[in-house]
Amino acid sequence: MSNEYRMSQARLDELQTELNFLKTTRSDEVAEQIKIARGFGDLSENSEYDEAKNEQGKLYSRIAELEEILQHAVVLDENATDNDAVTIGCKVTVADEQGNILPVAYKIVGSQESDPMHGVISEESPFGKALMGTKEGQTVTVDAPSGSISYTVKKIER
Incomplete structure (x- = not known):
């Protein structure tokens, strides 16, 4: 396939x-x-x-x-998505485990559009996969090379 x-x-x-x-x-x-x-x-x-x-x-x-x-x-039809959950096309602001809001709001996109150096991440990346479907206030855990890191979703923008 x-x-x-x-x-x-x-x-x-x-x-x-x-x-x-x-x-x-x-x-x-x-x-x-x-x-x-x-x-x-x-x-x-x-x-x-x-x-x-x-x-x-x-x-x-x-x-x-x-x-x-x-x-x-x-x-992707970005207008036909769940408005309060992280989906492709939205911008997500997250905070680290200490509650510090990260300076970059990450835009979630398909794999052909990703540009991690500019805060545009793929839905297929570990961070993107962890964020997909979450809502404001939820905490996600991302498996990184240095170990697991937790983030809390603070804001979702369309």
Whole structure:
């Protein structure tokens, strides 16, 4: 069974735009690089040709990856969710075990949209899994490499 990629409509649109760009404009650019590199002579000692072919391989790999994601994408309706529980699309403010509110409100998203360095976490991450379905005031335990850590949900925003 194949993976299901849960994401917002905005993220789906971004991926479709990227795929279109790669299949048209970027593909033409790489083909031109290969054509120019062939003109430099012997292909066995032509580093420009090798680099262009490597770039073509990366391009084809990314196109295949995007096609796989888009084929199995599930767009989430963020408005049809439980309003008082943590779900994908909401922002969650939590406090640590000592009651100190963490400075970042975490946004819960699908795996294709996560950016942990900016407080955007995947529902599939340990922290995201622990938060899913909780309500304000509930405490969750997250299994981290350094051990279990407890957090209390302080605020849920849509």
